[in-house]
Amino acid sequence: MKSTVMIVEDEASLVTMLRYNLEKEGFNVTEAGDGEEALVIADETPPDAVLLDWMLPRMSGIEVCRQLRRKSETRNVPIIMLTARNEEADKIRGLNVGADDYLTKPFSMPELIARVRALLRRAKPSQNKGAINFVDIVMDLDSHRVSRSNKQIHLGPTEFRLLQFFMERPGTVFSREELLNGVWGPDIYVEPRTVDVHIRRLRKALNETGGMDVIRTVRAAGYSIDATAPVEEVAAAE
Ligand code: CA
Numbered sequence: 001m002k003s004t005v006m007i008v009e010d011e012a013s014l015v016t017m018l019r020y021n022l023e024k025e026g027f028n029v030t031e032a033g034d035g036e037e038a039l040v041i042a043d044e045t046p047p048d049a050v051l052l053d054w055m056l057p058r059m060s061g062i063e064v065c066r067q068l069r070r071k072s073e074t075r076n077v078p079i080i081m082l083t084a085r086n087e088e089a090d091k092i093r094g095l096n097v098g099a100d101d102y103l104t105k106p107f108s109m110p111e112l113i114a115r116v117r118a119l120l121r122r123a124k125p126s127q128n129k130g131a132i133n134f135v136d137i138v139m140d141l142d143s144h145r146v147s148r149s150n151k152q153i154h155l156g157p158t159e160f161r162l163l164q165f166f167m168e169r170p171g172t173v174f175s176r177e178e179l180l181n182g183v184w185g186p187d188i189y190v191e192p193r194t195v196d197v198h199i200r201r202l203r204k205a206l207n208e209t210g211g212m213d214v215i216r217t218v219r220a221a222g223y224s225i226d227a228t229a230p231v232e233e234v235a236a237a238e
Helices: 011-023 035-046 061-070 088-096 109-127 157-167 176-184 194-206 231-237
Strands: 004-008 028-032 050-052 079-083 101-104 131-134 137-140 145-148 151-153 215-218 222-225
Touching: 004 011, 004 035, 004 088, 004 109, 011 028, 011 109, 035 050, 035 061, 035 131, 050 061, 061 079, 079 109, 101 109, 137 157, 145 231, 157 176, 157 215, 157 231, 176 194, 176 222
Parallel strands: 004 028, 004 050, 050 079, 079 101
Antiparallel strands: 131 137, 137 145, 145 151, 215 222
């Protein structure tokens, strides 16, 4: 899949040149001529990287950077500040508000492309966690949305982590202690019975859409997510 680079720049000739070179290198390109437009475009088409001019009409590049960092969709997006200024203080200011890199105009296109690629390589794993599926359940790890048969499911934060833990390891049975370690973390003391409470809530939320019960309770062993959960076994252990 192509990565999308958003160009935020009011100098039309530079935009044309950037677009041409980025598209030639296989990127999708979106563009905004000022900061307000940039925030709208970023909402419509979340970029994988941003080239952000410092001096923009109405809203400065610094302010755009700050606002992009406040939105969950663009919190981790790599941002390269483009500027005509050359002062060290400005560079530090840019990096302080969350820019990842900095290029002083005029810059060479190969240099810019190399920087974009380097940032994308670094950002990819954490930036886009993607989605995980288990039968008819889909967890979008970026937007934190869960759905079953396309119906939205509302989960508390613990139930969300619990479901993610199971869905990343389908079919494996985990004891309460293993779940406490994996979901709550080894340093947190929680009564093992607390696990049962959250399992119950998770199961209830998942079953509300009318699908089969996929949380398997294994007597004296623990829990797993399993599409072939035998009903009587569930009933016996509860
Ligand atoms: Ca400018």
